[in-house]
Amino acid sequence: xxxxxxxxxxxxxxxxxxxxxxxxxxxxxxxxxxxxxxxxxxxxxxxxxxxxxxxxxxxxxxxxxxxxxxxxxxxxxxxxxxxxxxxxxxxxxxxxxxxxxxxxxxxxxxxxxxxxxxxxxxxxxxxxxxxxxxxxxxxxxxxxxxxxxxxxxxxxxxxxxxxxxxxxxxxxxxxxxxxxxxxxxxxxxxxxxxxxx
Amino acid sequence: xxxxxxxxxxxxxxxxxxxxxxxxxxxxxxxxxxxxxxxxxxxxxxxxxxxxxxxxxxxxxxxxxxxxxxxxxxxxxxxxxxxxxxxxxxxxxxxxxxxxxxxxxxxxxxxxxxxxxxxxxxxxxxxxxxxxxxxxxxxxxxxxxxxxxxxxxxxxxxxxxxxxxxxxxxxxxxxxxxxxxxxxxxxxxxxxxxxxxxxxxxxxxxxxxxxxxxxxxxxxxxxxxxx
Amino acid sequence: xxxxxxxxxxxxxxxxxxxxxxxxxxxxxxxxxxxxxxxxxxxxxxxxxxxxxxxxxxxxxxxxxxxxxxxxxxxxxxxxxxxxxxxxxxxxxxxxxxxxxxxxxxxxxxxxxxxxxxxxxxxxxxxxxxxxxxxxxxxxxxxxxxxxxxxxxxxxxxxxxxxxxxxxxxxxxxxxxxxxxxxxxxxxxxxxxxxxxxxxxxxxxxxxxxxx
Numbered sequence: 338x339x340x341x342x343x344x345x346x347x348x349x350x351x352x353x354x355x356x357x358x359x360x361x362x363x364x365x366x367x368x369x370x371x372x373x374x375x376x377x378x379x380x381x382x383x384x385x386x387x388x389x390x391x392x393x394x395x396x397x398x399x400x401x402x403x404x405x406x407x408x409x410x411x412x413x414x415x416x417x418x419x420x421x422x423x424x425x426x427x428x429x430x431x432x433x434x435x436x437x438x439x440x441x442x443x444x445x446x447x448x449x450x451x452x453x454x455x456x457x458x459x460x461x462x463x464x465x466x467x468x469x470x471x472x473x474x475x476x477x478x479x480x481x482x483x484x485x486x487x488x489x490x491x492x493x494x495x496x497x498x499x500x501x502x503x504x505x506x507x508x509x510x511x512x513x514x515x516x517x518x519x520x521x522x523x524x525x526x527x528x529x530x531x532x533x534x
Numbered sequence: 535x536x537x538x539x540x541x542x543x544x545x546x547x548x549x550x551x552x553x554x555x556x557x558x559x560x561x562x563x564x565x566x567x568x569x570x571x572x573x574x575x576x577x578x579x580x581x582x583x584x585x586x587x588x589x590x591x592x593x594x595x596x597x598x599x600x601x602x603x604x605x606x607x608x609x610x611x612x613x614x615x616x617x618x619x620x621x622x623x624x625x626x627x628x629x630x631x632x633x634x635x636x637x638x639x640x641x642x643x644x645x646x647x648x649x650x651x652x653x654x655x656x657x658x659x660x661x662x663x664x665x666x667x668x669x670x671x672x673x674x675x676x677x678x679x680x681x682x683x684x685x686x687x688x689x690x691x692x693x694x695x696x697x698x699x700x701x702x703x704x705x706x707x708x709x710x711x712x713x714x715x716x717x718x719x720x721x722x723x724x725x726x727x728x729x730x731x732x733x734x735x736x737x738x739x740x741x742x743x744x745x746x747x748x749x750x751x752x753x754x755x756x757x758x759x760x761x
Numbered sequence: 762x763x764x765x766x767x768x769x770x771x772x773x774x775x776x777x778x779x780x781x782x783x784x785x786x787x788x789x790x791x792x793x794x795x796x797x798x799x800x801x802x803x804x805x806x807x808x809x810x811x812x813x814x815x816x817x818x819x820x821x822x823x824x825x826x827x828x829x830x831x832x833x834x835x836x837x838x839x840x841x842x843x844x845x846x847x848x849x850x851x852x853x854x855x856x857x858x859x860x861x862x863x864x865x866x867x868x869x870x871x872x873x874x875x876x877x878x879x880x881x882x883x884x885x886x887x888x889x890x891x892x893x894x895x896x897x898x899x900x901x902x903x904x905x906x907x908x909x910x911x912x913x914x915x916x917x918x919x920x921x922x923x924x925x926x927x928x929x930x931x932x933x934x935x936x937x938x939x940x941x942x943x944x945x946x947x948x949x950x951x952x953x954x955x956x957x958x959x960x961x962x963x964x965x966x967x968x969x970x971x972x973x
Contacts, residue, residue, distance in 0.1 A: 349672050349673070350754060408843065410841075412843060412844035417774070417777065421777070425774050428767070429849070429850050430848055662927060666914065673973075679910050682969050686962065700951055701934045701937075704937065704938055
């Protein structure tokens with residue numbers, strides 16, 4: 338699904354990723370670890386196609402509408418309601434049976450009650466859950482998660498656990514995390530960027 | 535063989551030869567212009583410099599297009615250097631044009647001089663190009679934005695020229711009549727020599743700066759690899 | 762067609778955001794009227810109405826700049842442009858939608874500015890309105906693309922005017938010409954030419970400005 342050879346990404350004069358080789362097969366669950374600044378977010382950005390490599394190559398066998406990306410930022414409009422946000426992305430991603438799918442996700446992530454409220458009044462945990470809904474909305478074949486547990490309260494964390502448990506084996510997942518133990522049992526492969534540097 | 539290895543030196547010396555030759559011819563050999571007299575001779579520098587500036591901007595836009603087409607990083611440096619050369623020759627155009635205006639009519643600036651006004655607008659535009667590059671992190675994003683902006687510049691050149699002509703419809707600047715040299719054969723020859731000279735000079739400076747920038751980049755990469 | 766469906770969804774989002782936050786449009790309205798008042802004090806008494814007509818265009822361009830600076834504000838602050846760029850829609854749809862909303866704000870500002878101008882200075886005729894409409898298209902087209910460029914840089918608010926003003930010069934020439942010259946048709950034609958060239962260029966190159 339993802340093949341990288343000699344992958345390199347530079348920001349200005351700083352090289353964040355250098356000479357990385359990567360092979361992620363279909364339905365693999367890759368857990369990426371490493372200290373801050375080691376390039377976890379950069380790697381995910383490269384996989385998503387948001388960043389272009391400054392050296393080496395990366396090939397992702399998925400189209401834009403098959404990739405779900407949970408970034409460092411939630412990527413939701415603060416002045417729109419939860420429903421409006423998901424409706425916008427639902428249209429852009431051409432999600433079939435949009436309303437039903439949105440409703441189902443909002444319920445699953447306990448946001449149904451707050452669906453008509455603007456994101457600006459959400460708690461951090463709610464925002465993160467909405468971001469998860471956004472990433473999962475179009476049932477992507479490739480899921481890229483950048484520290485997905487950030488901001489989630491224990492119940493939110495449990496929701497995410499069960500969601501990933503359900504998706505594991507059915508989708509390809511690459512998750513960058515500070516809590517490798519939590520995802521440890523689900524992982525089929527690990528990458529430690531501190532050592533790869 | 536020698537030519538290939540020493541391209542930079544060859545270009546520079548050709549440029550020097552042509553320019554020296556051209557300027558000497560322009561000042562000593564070519565006959566006086568019927569209307570304007572001796573001061574007209576600056577035309578032999580002013581117009582070639584202007585045309586060279588256009589050529590540099592065009593070259594920069596071409597390299598920009600190549601960058602967007604192929605994504606090869608080297609085109610970014612080439613496009614940037616070409617635009618840089620264009621700005622240098624643009625400034626020279628403004629300076630020589632201003633001197634010519636001063637000598638001919640006693641004013642340092644004339645809004646009636648369409649070429650001068652055009653170069654003023656282009657100078658503003660391409661200065662913004664450098665501001666854009668300066669305030670963006672180096673990387674694929676900056677390369678693409680610079681390329682798009684360089685393309686806009688090349689479209690702006692004819693549009694601005696048209697605008698300046700149209701603006702005379704309501705601005706009515708004092709137009710000092712200059713018929714433009716009715717070029718006799720000898721004048722045309724000297725003009726061509728000077729034009730060839732400025733183009734070669736631009737080429738030499740371009741090659742030189744490009745080489746310098748490439749060496750800088752390699753040096754930085756080496757430093758990093760060793761760090 | 763999904764392309765125009767995308768444009769509609771995105772434009773709707775932009776209008777909705779403005780209705781909720783209500784910061785850009787009121788600022789533009791106030792700015793353009795304040796500018797016109799300043800012009801009164803800036804024009805010596807023997808200036809003609811034509812001079813005022815010229816200054817109207819300065820007001821329009823700078824009001825447009827104000828709106829354009831805010832155009833990608835939300836996307837910039839929350840990195841939301843990434844979310845839009847990731848989507849499978851054509852990136853030029855983002856440009857078209859944003860340009861349409863910029864144009865809408867500009868038209869609303871002018872709906873106030875032109876009557877104010879007629880009140881303070883000189884009457885407004887159909888040619889002027891036509892020129893304003895044509896100019897808006899060019900300003901919105903080029904301005905939206907440049908705003909996206911500026912949003913990706915460090916200097917943002919400082920950079921956009923520098924990028925925009927040289928490209929706005931032909932628009933000002935076309936607009937002022939249509940306002941004051943004896944043969945406005947030439948200038949209107951020129952504005953249409955500018956719109957055509959730069960709209961196509963902006964539409965085609967937006968993709969390259971927002972992606973890597």
